[in-house]
Amino acid sequence: MKTFETERLILKPITKQDIPSYQKNFADYEIVRFLAATVPWPYPDNGAEFFVEQMILPHQGKDRWCWGIFEKENLNEVIGAVDLWRVPNPANxxxxxxxxxxxxxxxxxxxxxxMDYAFTELGFEELFFSNALGNTQSRRVKEKTGATLTGIRDEAFVDPRFTKAENWKLTKKDWQASKNSF
Ligand SMILES: CC(C)(COP(=O)(O)OP(=O)(O)OC[C@H]1O[C@@H](n2cnc3c(N)ncnc32)[C@H](O)[C@@H]1OP(=O)(O)O)[C@@H](O)C(=O)NCCC(=O)NCCS
Structure with missing residues (x-):
């Protein structure tokens, strides 16, 4: 799996070393409340360990790719993640x-x-995304990067006030057209 460098960030494949900072930064209701109800809350003390060891590492670089996000000045603390799945469930x-x-x-x-990697090296022609209806920040990231809203469905989230999900689609063509505009 590749490592990426952007203006301010490094994206490195998640490893076991990232488990403590993953746990520290992810176990926050302000984050988890926006996620599917399958994510446990309260988040268990071994939640990140289980997630990384059981859900990520066996699939890493095969049918799932999970990059940790690091600020360039602190490559020891994972401050977020971007996860990509070959098969949408319902999102990629x-x-x-x-x-x-x-x-x-x-x-x-x-x-x-x-997204560049997914479309140019992993061979995706389209990607499907999803977020809680009401998750304006996540919606905005999709809007800015060229995705199209395709529908709304019922879905349960950790925060029970969210009861519906937005479905989005990003085609390779729309990504290429939008990626220099934000
Ligand atoms: C979604 C998330 C990753 C966004 O990360 P981020 O680095 O803050 O995103 P960006 O700064 O790139 O973009 C956020 C956009 O939302 C906008 N935004 C933030 N809060 C907003 C609000 N309440 N209403 C409308 N827009 C809002 C920002 O202004 C920005 O848009 P802009 O660049 O046009 O100004 C972050 O909020 C998060 O981790 N949320 C909890 C977990 C989550 O929701 N994950 C996604 C599940 S689908």
Whole structure:
């Protein structure tokens, strides 16, 4: 799996070394409440360990790709992740970022090399995304990067106030057209 460098960030494949900082930054209701109800809350003390060892590493670089997001000046602390799945379930991509870093454009910056990689090296022609209806930040990342809203479905999230999900699609062509505009 490749490592990517953007203006402010490094994206490295998640490894066991990242488990402590993954746990520290992810186990935050402000993040987890936006995720599918299958994510446990309260987040268990071994949640990141289980996730990385059982859900990521056996699939890493095969049918799933999970990059940790690091600020260039601190390559020891994972502050977020971008996850890509070969088979949509129903989405091909997921992401999260430590709350203290929201609204700096980090996620828009982080998904850019991942989308390039997906379309140019992994052979995807289209990608499907999803977010809770009401998750305006996640929606905005998709809008900015050329995705099209295709529908709304019922879905359960960790925060029970979210009851519907938005479906999105990003084609290779729309990605190529939008990627220099944000
Ligand atoms: C979704 C998430 C990754 C976004 O990360 P980020 O680095 O803050 O995203 P960016 O800064 O690249 O873009 C966020 C956009 O949302 C906008 N935004 C933020 N809060 C908003 C709000 N309440 N209403 C409308 N827009 C909002 C920002 O202004 C920005 O848009 P802009 O560049 O046009 O100004 C982050 O909020 C997060 O981790 N959320 C919790 C987990 C989650 O929701 N994951 C996705 C599940 S589908």
């Amino acid at each position: 991509r997921g992401f999260w970022l430590a709350h203290r870093h929201w609204n700096k454009g980090y996620m828009t910056e982080a998904v850019t090399p991942v």
